[in-house]
Amino acid sequence: MSIWGSLVGGMVGFSLGGPFGMLLGSLIGGKISRARSNTSGFTSFAQPQQIFALSLIVLSAKLSKADGHVSKEELIAVKDKLKIPENEIEQVGKIFNKAxxxxxxxxxxxxxISQIYxxxxxxxxxVINILFYIAExxxxxxxxxxxxxxxxxxxFG
Structure with missing residues (x-):
């Protein structure tokens, strides 16, 4: 199962209900993605990792916007550090733009993220290193x- 499939559900939930909608949407999206993957109930990623990935995308988006302008270099840095597969760039881009x-x-x-880890x-x-990389x-x-x-x-403490 691809973690990115469940991110779509998180994006929809985020747009409807903010952070808590994101959690619910991520759960639902993950279940749909697992049902489509035919993996006999085994999954590559657990819910906390899905929430982590979605939260990191949102933090990256908000950091990129913090100075009032999202640069092309920041977008490339996000793609580089999050290792987004080419076939998922569009979906992650939608989450990033919404965030x-x-x-x-x-x-x-x-x-x-702090609670999970x-x-x-x-x-x-x-995570802090990734955010600095994006900022610079x-x-x-x-x-x-x-x-x-x-x-x-x-x-984070």
Whole structure:
């Protein structure tokens, strides 16, 4: 099963109900994706990993928008760091675009990642590294981007 299939459900849920709609949509999308995969009930990714991936996409989108402009370099950095398969670029792009326009803050998504990986600080550190990579990809790390990454670091503990 591809994790990206369940992200579509998360995107729909996100557009209808914000962070909590995203969780519900991700669950439903994951079940539909598993039903289509004919894997005899075995899945490659568990729900927490799906939530993590979707939350990381949303954080990346909100960080890219933090300085008021999403650059081409930032989009390339997101694609590079998240290792998005070519056949899923369009779906992930829709999630990214919806997230950067959504007025809800980034904090619920950082809290979701923190909750899932509270006992694995290496993953949380890698998220911060990914966000810095995205922020610096356009050659200029703005104060808004620094502030957002610092806030996320505080949420992570």
């Amino acid at each position: 950067k326009e959504e007025s809800a803050g980034y904090e619920p998504y950082a809290q979701q 509270k006992n694995n600080p290496n993953v949380l550190e890698e 990809s356009d050659g200029n790390v703005s104060q808004a981007e620094i502030d957002m990454i610092q806030d996320i670091s505080k949420i």
